[in-house]
Amino acid sequence: MRKDYRGVHDLDESWLVDGWESLLRRWMHDAVAASVVEPNAMVLGTVDERGWPATRTVLCKGVTEEGITFYTNYDSDKARQLAATPHASATFTWPLIGRQVTLRGVVRKVSVEQTAEYWGTRPRGSQLGAWASQQSRPAGGRDDLERALAQVSARFGDGPVPVPPNWGGYLLRPGSVEFWQGRANRMHNRIRTTMDATGRWSAVRLQP
Known part of the structure; x- marks a missing residue:
């Protein structure tokens, strides 16, 4: 159950001179192309009221x-946890191309206008599902969920x-972003960029 990662170009600190956004976008584009x-x-990580980590995709x-x-239901577990502790970690993992990115930082709600703009792009079925689901609450059975969806559709x-x-x-505003690139012999490339008190980003290579 081991994979020996190979690649042509090694992740380098110079790739982050323009910040983390452009490289994340490039890697996401590569994942799409693959x-x-x-x-x-x-994978979004939060902390519950007991201090236990909680993750979900x-x-x-x-x-x-x-x-x-x-986007999510503001009554969900993740939303309640973020209300109490507005910090989170998010990890993109693409084993197919041997890459991973982890962002950690402060989380805040986006504006009502931004939510409405995104909502308008969602498929109708997803919109109805958001109304039908009391996210994170116990469900009696699958039939109950289907009944709730049918009621909302009729409404x-x-x-x-x-x-x-x-x-x-x-919006998760990162104060730290780490890029991971798989390499042979477990000698992976890891580069973490962090924001200092002045808002400037600096990158450092980490041992694998």
């Missing part, structure tokens, strides 16, 4: 110089589906 399934999937829906954006009919009042986006 036909990686859900190339924008990331969510989809990144935006990458800017400010950070990365994802909105053929008309527009508005944004649920308890649904929206988050």
Whole structure:
């Protein structure tokens, strides 16, 4: 159960002279080109009220110089945890191309306007599902979920589906971004870039 990673170009500190955003975008583009399934999937880590780490996979829906954006139910476990401790870690993993990126930082809600703009791009089925699901709450069975979806579908009919009042986006603003590139003999490339108190980024190579 081991993979010996190979590659042509070694990850170098100079790749991050323009910051982390352009390299993350490039690697995501490479994942798409390699036909990686859900190339924008990331494992989001938060901390619960007991101090226990909690992780789940969510989809990144935006990458800017400010950070990365994802959307969820504001009554979900992750949302309640972020309300109590507004810090998170997000890891993109692409084993097919031997790369990984981890961002850590502060999380805040995006504006209502930004949420509405993204909501308008969602498939209708996903919009209805957001209304039907009481995310993270116990479910009696699959039939209950299907019944809730049918009720919501009937409620909105053929008309527009508005944004649920308890649904929206988050922006993770990283203070640390680590890029990992698999290499032979477990001598992987790891470069972490961090922001200092003045807002400037600096990169350092880490041992594998």
